Amino acid sequence: MLPKCGRKTSPRGGCANSLLVLVGLAAILSVSHAYIRVCYYTNWSQFRPSKGRFLPENIDPFVCTHILFAFGVANATSNNITAIEWNDPALYSRMMDLKIQNPNLKVLMAIGGWNARSTHFTQIVANDASMTQFNNNALAFLRQHKFDGLDIDWEYPTTRGGSPRDRRRFTVWLQSLRQLFEQEAIESKQPRLLLMAAVVGAIAPALAYYQIPQIVQ
Template sequence: MPDNVDPCLCTHLIYAFAGMRSNKIATYAWDDVKLYHEFNALKNKNKNLKTLLSVGGWNFGTEKFTAMVSSAGSRQIFIKSAISFLRGYGFDGLDVDWEYPGSRGSPPRDKHLYTVLAQELMAAFEAEGKSTGKPRLLLSLAVAGGKSNIDTGYEVPQLGQIVDFFNVMTYDFFGPWNHTTGENSPLYALPNSKSTLNLEFNVNFAMKYWLKKGAPAEKLNVGFATYGHTFRLTSSAHGVGAPASGAGPAGPYTRQAGFLAYYEICSFLKTATVVWNTPQMVPYAYRGREWIGYDNVKSFQDKIAWMKKVNIGGAMVWDLALDDFSGAFCGQGAYPLINTLHSGLGVSTGCVPSRKPQKPPVPSGGGGGGSGFCAGKTNGTYPDPKDKSKFYECVNGRTYEESCASGLVFDTSCQCCNWP
């Protein structure tokens, strides 16, 4: 939850994910509005922190993106809704996580329309910043690490001229969908293997391919994973490339087969054999028929050294909640992996509180039993029947009064503040 986040760890925090309804950006979970306020209130503790809202994600698919970019009119509907939504909730920018233009059901024309969307978003952000006197909204893109998805999805030189930065998803290179074990986010390819998967599915190849395609190095962020993928071994072999069939068992907290958070991995390692994979500069571990490829503090340090050598702009992490955020599992303090990034990349340690606090929503009308407007109502967002610029957020019977930014009204179609 936002309370668990150290606001001094990162330069930018991204809230994932928002959705889309009728080509307008929209909340995804019932408590998003409450969490938006808590998330953006982290800027009270670090006045230099920037927050972005990410729209899309893997599970979101491509269909709604394809529909939205298909015409100038639908793109403008999205862009206007994004500006009002971001400003209304206090975000500093938008992250577009379309996975992926030109594949997974998205037609080839979307490759160019993705560029057009980025151009129009940035033009609108610049115009809105000038007209309001506010700092321009930021624009970042979450982009593929696999060569085929890069080729089919992105006009790289054009995008490089438009956006503030690319978050390259250099992880999920191997997982239980493969029939042999493999590292989630290896730095290098394995030697003596000519397979395309091995040669292309690693951090070094992916980032150098983005550079080769024309992305500015200073706008590229390398993806770092605070989780690993598990496999079920089918023989006594237990190296990288050992035969496997499907996912290892789900972790006690993340509860997803084939996937463990770093803090769950720390518990797994207590009874497992750990091996440092020297050629790929990442560890793996096995216990009985369970096998996991993951990252640790050492592999993060090695990737940081590589980043400095290649002169890549920065790092992006998926995600905060998967690191040992409480420090209770790994014995390495809170956020051991992300702290390694923070210190290794020389991120400023000066965390200066803001003088103008971001106000959280004010509860009105009593405690958890429910009174006031939200008494007896299900959790959700409701318009104020008396004032179009206000709305109520109902959370377990508690009433939170909210106000839209000046000039905006609450729009029930997107559950957001919008232009009248």
Template sequence: MERKTVFCYWASWAIYRSGNGNHNIGQIVPEYCSHVIFTFSGLDINGEITSLDPDADFKNGGFKDFIALKQRDPSGCLKVILAIGGWGEGSEKYSLMAESASSREKFADSVLRWLIFYGFDGIDIDWEYPTQRGGLTIDRENFTELLKVLKKKLSPRNRTLSAAVSGSLETTKLAYETNLICKELDFLSIMGYDLHDSNVTSNHSPLEAEGEATTSRSTISSTIDFYRRSGCPGEKILLGVPAYGRSYVLKDARITALGAPITGKGKEGTFTREKGFLGYNELCEMFKKHKGFKREYSAKNSSVYAFNGKLWVSYDDERTIRQKAEYVLREKLGGMMLWSIDTDDFRGKCSNQMYPLLRAMNEGLKWESKTKK
């Protein structure tokens, strides 16, 4: 069976995390991925691609070490991609860059120069999100035009063009001309996470709707179905899964089901330091240390949640990722992506092996690494 595409996103700021959360390029296992994605580059004031951390990207290994991952891949097929954007970059300056034909051309030229100069195999566009967060209604059409220009520049030089797009059906309808962007992109990664409610407990990466308080909330399958009905080829679609959980503080520790009332976001993790966010490595160490956690698993929406006292967290584990991989095979999609490999249990501290989520993804897609680590 031909290997499915596996996009491995790496958050470059993981090099600044402390203790067991610290992750560097040397810890990436290329064999587990078909594509590794360096996140993130950004936009400068002239609307051209730029580094967000020049010291890390250029002086301390960075791009050079990332490109060198290709030499460590036993298959010789690894593709190394540079991503631009991300939540922290915002949307408004991307809206400005995409607003005119001349600014789109200028940006695309700068991207091509960067890919060739630094040795990347492609660019991944992560504009979060057209028409949102200070953007304009015309962003929807301008995003398509931007992809057209990029495709025209990159295709003759065999560079890949991909995009990470919202998993929310509501945002998808507002932000993208789905039928048109699929024609320009080689891959689009559906960000099948952060689909949770903010005022009650809910699964943040639900494949289907089951037992949810807000039944109209987006699910991964509803968004992917919308793309398919728009004429998007399944082989271009990658299902994105999280290597982290979304946490809440329960209002009443006795009420723990989906839709339970909350008082706010959960406490920040030791490594990631963000309220309401816990890397899978933080979660599994927490489960190992505190034996009082109870887990509830939903087969239909391929998700799991755990609770202990007033802490409640929704996340993906090896079982749910394998189930989502089965969905990918059943629906004949192109593959999967993981955000992000640096919050997997990459050290194997509480699993029997390193990168348990990434391994589960590959195994679920019927490809098993022969690397023994």
């Protein structure tokens, strides 16, 4: 489990720690026995005062194997990933420059976070049509900005404005994204986009929110 900072009451404010585990690392480890260190870069850290300000250029590209850009919006209105800060697209590009120094570094887009609640996620997974449209748009977004994959920070299915159906629909969503990423990699002859999810680390809520055996597959 990894400590994670979630975006709280202010879009440029502090954040609280909660324990989450990244599902999807098992898939990575199944093809590589290398050590995995996953880190989050928060797009509001640029607004901290004085020495607290942190930019992509301040990142040591060799400390982490995977960096997750936090956060983008899972937008159910447009069925696409949209930016939060006005300069997010510029930050994406500056994050990708880190891979010039370390070609093995993977940079993923993280969508959601604590402030996102469940509302947009629930709408996206409500039916196959909206889910498929979002998946296709998200894939185009990831390739356009040269991300290596997608991290879904839905905190948490079935809760905070969600629906009881979300538990099953979240599994279906992950399955459909994985299938799309695999097919697109074959057609484009590019490396397959990675898929991760930040989930609650406590076993009791985890059993209520997720179909764990199916997700692990």
